[in-house]
Amino acid sequence: MAGGAFVDSGVGAKDYPGKLTLYVFLSCVVAATGGLIFGYDIGISGGVTSMDSFLKKFFPSVYDKEQADTETNQYCKFDSQLLTTFTSSLYLAALISSFFAATVTRVFGRKWSMFGGGITFLMGAALNGFAKNVLMLIFGRILLGVGVGFANQSVPVYLSEMAPARLRGMLNIGFQLMITIGILAANLINYGTSKIKGGWGWRVSLALAAVPAGIITIGSLFLPDTPNSLIDRGHDEAARKMLHRIRGTDDIDEEYNDLVAASNDSKLVEHPWSNILRPKYRAQLTMAIMIPFFQQLTGINVIMFYAPVLFKTIGFGSDASLISAVITGLVNVFATLVSVFTVDKFGRRKLFLQGGSQMLVCQIVVGTMIAIKLGTSGEGSFGKTYAGFLVAFICLYVAGFAWSWGPLGWLVPSEIFPLEIRSAGQSINVSVNMLFTFIIAQAFLSMLCHFKFALFYFFGGWVFIMTTFIAFFLPETKNVPIEEMILVWKAHWFWGRYIADSDIHVGKNFEMANSKAKNVDV
Ligand code: BGC
Secondary structure (H helix, E strand, C coil), X not given: CCCCCECCCCCCCCCCCCCCCHHHHHHHHHHHCHHHHHHHXXXXXXXXXXXXXXXXXXXXXXXXXXXXXXXXXXXXXXXXXXXXXXXXXXXXXXXXXXXXXXXXXXXXXXXXXXXXXXXXXXXXXXXXXXXXXXXXXXXXXXXXXXXXXXXXXXXXXXXXXXXXXXXXXXXXXXXXXXXXXXXXXXXXXXXXXXXCCCCCHHHHHHHCCHHHHHHHHHHHHCCCCCHHHHHHCCCHHHHHHHHXXXXXXXXXXXXXXXXXXXXXXXXXXXCHHHHCCCHHHHHHHHHHHHHHHHHHHCCHHHHHHHHHHHHHHCCCCHHHHHHHHHHHHHHHHHHHHHHHHHXXXXXXXXXXXXXXXXXXXXXXXXXXXXXXXXXXCCCCCCCHHHHHHHHHHHHHXXXXXXXXXXXXXXXXXXXXXXXXXXXXXXXXXXXXXXXXXXXXXXXXXXXXXXXXXXXXXXHHHHHHHHHHHHHHHCCCCCCCCHHHHHHHHHCCXXXXXXXXXXXXXXXXXXXXXXXXXXXXXX
């Protein structure tokens, strides 16, 4: 692969003994439910803020403006900054809280961050469900955001550490699968509650966030901590027992020794935040910033947040647009399953490259189809068949995201950092993700109004850039033990130069691995 520095899991691909035990599987399923709260929130906000009773109670000025709106330009119909500020305030809270979560995750263990996330989200759900005024509503949203920050910081790391290397992708993607299930559940619930006469449907939608929050809060109490975290916090014997239990074999010495070596390195690092800037972490730091940035620049949340608005723009009625949102929600869940079953076989890079190409083609088609009918004036409408094709291409785009940037945007950053800065690295990933989710949520409506159909070309341009970036700069990480990941970076044509041989203390077979690495397909 030209320039790809494709390291096909030859490096450090030591296969530790052990199998996928039921214990690990169940622990990962429970931890992954942390994704439900994030997904539920993504799915619920758009629907609630389009319910008249909700707007009348909390945002009467927005409601009045909407009623008086006689705009015929389809691109510029729904612009309301106040409302988007409310929706996206959660992402700012999540951004800030993920930095605090980094410390909790490192010092107290992964499970307590998950517990903290669940309980704060629970409080937020209660405040929102019973909200009497805007203050309660906003305070509730901040608590929800703190919950998301903690869960998204700790769950992916937990899953990547718990899983046996050769199944790490599959188990980690459980998190994204739960996100998509949360989104779909929220869309369905909104559909039901919007029909409640009496104007309190929105309360049900908001309060039901307590269900996923309850699941992860209670679930996390039963979770064991990861051996990596136990060793790092000085509980060596407990870590050995845990490794024994989760791998289901007595033959754990090799993996245990690698964890100890990683932990010894980790102890030399007192301040993860200043260390992360050192050249030897340049590759991982770049990925922790670029991957979430690119994930949001795919434009996926335009569909997730604004599907009802978007489908209305395309000319669907109110009900039909909600149903279309449910369709994209279903595609999102099922297409994620594709990555669950292929990510450890085909690898991360193939999914990234295929998914990216598919999204790009769909964005060009969707942009062009809208341009043909609405032009730059935004006046016009779509026939039934035409609109059907448009929805089909939007679904293909969502599918491409759902087996590439969606799951891999959480998997890859959680598996590439060495132990000493893993927690800090993951919180950078979360905060960059939240920052750009916020910016896009905030800017989308006015972008649609100004860019018109070219908005799809705009995101398509980014998808082209990110796919090229992956082709050149991301080495394959499938099947590589998490504490040996440095070998993969060392073997990369570009990043290798930042890592000295003396920086590498893991992998007994490093010499051998290194010589294998020289045979990489570049
Ligand atoms: C992203 C979210 C997005 C969701 C859609 C996640 O991986 O972080 O921003 O809404 O996927 O399924």
